[in-house]
Amino acid sequence: MKIAIAQINPIIGDLLGNARQILEAAQRAVSGGARLLLTPELSLCGYPPRDLLLNPSFVEAMNITLQNLAQDLPADLAVLVGTVQQNITAHITGAKSLFNSIALLENGKVKQVFHKRLLPTYDVFDERRYFEPGLQANYFTLDNLNIGVTICEDLWNDEEFWGKRSYAVNPIADLAILGVDLIVNLSASPYTAGKQKFRETMLQHSAVRFQQPIIYANQVGGNDDLIFDGRSFALNRNGEIICRARGFEADLLAVEFDETLRDLQVSAVTPAYESEDEEIWQALVLGVRDYARKCRFSKVVLGLSGGIDSALVAAIATAALGKENVLGVLMPSPYSSEHSISDALALAKNLGIKTDILPIEQLMQGFDRTLATLFAGTEFGLAEENIQSRIRGNLLMAIANKFGYLLLSTGNKSEMAVGYCTLYGDMNGGLAVIADVPKTRVYSLCYWLNQNSEIIPQNVLTKAPSAELKPGQVDQDSLPPYEILDDILQRLIHEHQSAAQIVAAGHDTLIVDRVIQMVARAEFKRRQAPPGLKITDRAFGTGWRMPIASNWVAIKNAYQTKTPSTPTLVFSDGQDVQQRIK
Numbered sequence: 001m002k003i004a005i006a007q008i009n010p011i012i013g014d015l016l017g018n019a020r021q022i023l024e025a026a027q028r029a030v031s032g033g034a035r036l037l038l039t040p041e042l043s044l045c046g047y048p049p050r051d052l053l054l055n056p057s058f059v060e061a062m063n064i065t066l067q068n069l070a071q072d073l074p075a076d077l078a079v080l081v082g083t084v085q086q087n088i089t090a091h092i093t094g095a096k097s098l099f100n101s102i103a104l105l106e107n108g109k110v111k112q113v114f115h116k117r118l119l120p121t122y123d124v125f126d127e128r129r130y131f132e133p134g135l136q137a138n139y140f141t142l143d144n145l146n147i148g149v150t151i152c153e154d155l156w157n158d159e160e161f162w163g164k165r166s167y168a169v170n171p172i173a174d175l176a177i178l179g180v181d182l183i184v185n186l187s188a189s190p191y192t193a194g195k196q197k198f199r200e201t202m203l204q205h206s207a208v209r210f211q212q213p214i215i216y217a218n219q220v221g222g223n224d225d226l227i228f229d230g231r232s233f234a235l236n237r238n239g240e241i242i243c244r245a246r247g248f249e250a251d252l253l254a255v256e257f258d259e260t261l262r263d264l265q266v267s268a269v270t271p272a273y274e275s276e277d278e279e280i281w282q283a284l285v286l287g288v289r290d291y292a293r294k295c296r297f298s299k300v301v302l303g304l305s306g307g308i309d310s311a312l313v314a315a316i317a318t319a320a321l322g323k324e325n326v327l328g329v330l331m332p333s334p335y336s337s338e339h340s341i342s343d344a345l346a347l348a349k350n351l352g353i354k355t356d357i358l359p360i361e362q363l364m365q366g367f368d369r370t371l372a373t374l375f376a377g378t379e380f381g382l383a384e385e386n387i388q389s390r391i392r393g394n395l396l397m398a399i400a401n402k403f404g405y406l407l408l409s410t411g412n413k414s415e416m417a418v419g420y421c422t423l424y425g426d427m428n429g430g431l432a433v434i435a436d437v438p439k440t441r442v443y444s445l446c447y448w449l450n451q452n453s454e455i456i457p458q459n460v461l462t463k464a465p466s467a468e469l470k471p472g473q474v475d476q477d478s479l480p481p482y483e484i485l486d487d488i489l490q491r492l493i494h495e496h497q498s499a500a501q502i503v504a505a506g507h508d509t510l511i512v513d514r515v516i517q518m519v520a521r522a523e524f525k526r527r528q529a530p531p532g533l534k535i536t537d538r539a540f541g542t543g544w545r546m547p548i549a550s551n552w553v554a555i556k557n558a559y560q561t562k563t564p565s566t567p568t569l570v571f572s573d574g575q576d577v578q579q580r581i582k
Contacts, residue, residue, distance in 0.1 A: 432532035
């Protein structure tokens, strides 16, 4: 039996458009001799549909579209389609009203429906908000082949691999007990750097442990802040990868199940990426392309400062949308260096993008005159520095509004983490392209981009980073060196290490405490930032749910024991809780 995988790129809520993609893939699959076609999780509505699922008319329209799709599909092809199913007993049992389901379509009808059993509620996932978990092992029989059906998270609970269970049941184990011939998994698994290798290692373990060939079909495309990398693959009973789809683009591939050997046969295996930088680059390019396309933008605008962050974002945007659709705006102030302008223009020339130069000195003087009386007797400081950034933000928003462009924000993750960014200034935008890319990774990506020819001007790579909001300013006046800062942030944000653990790893106590306090204080800024493309397992996006109004600051000495029974909690202003009460 030949089984095809339709690695499609759905648009959330575009039921007719997504059904059309499935139908086109089905027609191609039949032409190639396929008997069964797999599509990703919630392929009919796109993942994640979020609160669209609370709208009864949306759910009803999805059901009608599914019925129509069943009638339109080739008669001799069975197709697994991701959809939602109403829980008809919910009003009696008090359960959720929907299931996250897979429908088996064949001969013009919905033959069977299977429900997702494990519902994730961590990071960006909140499936228990909408869905009731399925209670039964899912399988069907096609041409004497028993095929087990799992949906995304159903694969992620092998206690031997993880060393623990996160859910009460293991759907793969249940299917192995039933003696199925093959397990398929229909996924919408968001991308993070290095995740594909982890997926393959995890499923290799399960394939060998349960002696089950496994086919993994994953969604591709960008949906809001999430990027889906595709890279669907299949494993034989020995855990060998026998096919892999392309990364970060739609694909259709087929694999053969040998009924004599009761195993999958070797097919096309797309090579893995040579480096993590290449993989992240492809993810960011897809993220920008799809965000613009799915939000109906054809052109983008961004500020070009001559710095490395805006240079990288400009390069990503050019690769995503084409040089003719990218506008870079230079907005020099009296504090801008000559090389900032020349570096930005050199970058634009290398990329072939259009530029405009809008000096802001006169606008700064206008603000100074307006605020002169109110600011009398005070010294030049952050307020005046930030006015420059907000002038630039206003100009960029004006251009975006006037011409219908998408404004790209250029701040990196290191800056977003500690609040080294200006609300309504450089944080303005419709999409924060590198908001999940630490500064050290920004440099790494730029060096990777330049490996064959110079795209990012050499001076951009070697000069000290600076916001240039006052004479002689460099980032390291306000922040630790980025190598130190990024390691502290990695340990704090991703690894959830305590201050004491970070200090024990070799970092200075005062620097660690200061960074932690900066991260906590910047929460209100991050809450107002544009969506940022997610490339790590802990991004400042839908999966980040920290409070703004909070007095918890986990600095090194914030929680210590005076006696075994007398804890002292220290607030960010240095007072312990007893002093604050008094």
